[in-house]
Amino acid sequence: MKIISLDQVDKMQVQMKGASGAWKQLPLGSMDGAPLYSLRVFTIEPGGNTPYHSHPYEHMNYVIEGQGVLVDPEGEEHPMKTGDFALVSPDEKHQYRNTSPDSLFRIICGVPKEFE
Amino acid sequence: MKIISLDQVDKMQVQMKGASGAWKQLPLGSMDGAPLYSLRVFTIEPGGNTPYHSHPYEHMNYVIEGQGVLVDPEGEEHPMKTGDFALVSPDEKHQYRNTSPDSLFRIICGVPKEFE
Numbered sequence: 617m618k619i620i621s622l623d624q625v626d627k628m629q630v631q632m633k634g635a636s637g638a639w640k641q642l643p644l645g646s647m648d649g650a651p652l653y654s655l656r657v658f659t660i661e662p663g664g665n666t667p668y669h670s671h672p673y674e675h676m677n678y679v680i681e682g683q684g685v686l687v688d689p690e691g692e693e694h695p696m697k698t699g700d701f702a703l704v705s706p707d708e709k710h711q712y713r714n715t716s717p718d719s720l721f722r723i724i725c726g727v728p729k730e731f732e
Numbered sequence: 733m734k735i736i737s738l739d740q741v742d743k744m745q746v747q748m749k750g751a752s753g754a755w756k757q758l759p760l761g762s763m764d765g766a767p768l769y770s771l772r773v774f775t776i777e778p779g780g781n782t783p784y785h786s787h788p789y790e791h792m793n794y795v796i797e798g799q800g801v802l803v804d805p806e807g808e809e810h811p812m813k814t815g816d817f818a819l820v821s822p823d824e825k826h827q828y829r830n831t832s833p834d835s836l837f838r839i840i841c842g843v844p845k846e847f848e
Contacts, residue, residue, distance in 0.1 A: 619802060619810050623815065650792065652844055655794065680815075699739065
């Protein structure tokens with residue numbers, strides 16, 4: 617059993633090409649003995665975004681705070697706000713963007729433990 | 733890609749023996765094509781609780797709202813509040829209790845898709 621507050625988890629800036637103003641935390645993952653899945657948190661600053669990319673594994677997302685958009689493979693923007701869930705399937709191109717002028721956009725992003 | 737607000741997801745009362753004032757939602761799961769993992773949400777009323785039990789798979793939890801306790805295998809109560817994460821490992825006895833007199837306690841509870 618592990619209990620941890622998000623405030624206690626180290627935050628690292630996302631260095632991946634195409635990312636801007638995005639920070640990552642890893643509250644639960646394989647280092648804790650998680651058998652299958654890791655839960656990360658991305659904090660995206662106003663005007664910031666994650667890369668517009670795809671990969672051979674899914675995302676299971678939940679919006680903790682703020683509002684933004686999830687960009688789909690055709691480039692269409694889908695609004696998301698606190699309390700929304702999203703499944704991004706393996707190999708689906710996607711991007712998260714913070715569309716607020718002054719508030720953080722913060723999401724849980726689950727991935728198979730092999731990828732984080 | 734699937735996007736859904738928690739408000740749109742059906743809520744069912746937990747009928748399992750030992751549960752009291754607990755409601756379940758399933759915003760993302762195998763019915764959506766989730767490859768590995770399902771995300772449920774439990775809403776526990778003031779004074780309510782999930783069963784004190786164990787099972788051969790883990791929970792990956794995040795507190796969306798409110799405050800309560802996570803009971804460990806020895807019966808010790810660990811306070812949890814909005815913004816806290818918990819990993820309950822396979823076969824670890826556990827229970828969630830709402831300790832607030834008047835507010836909901838709401839948690840995300842991830843499990844391998846075979847179990848939900």
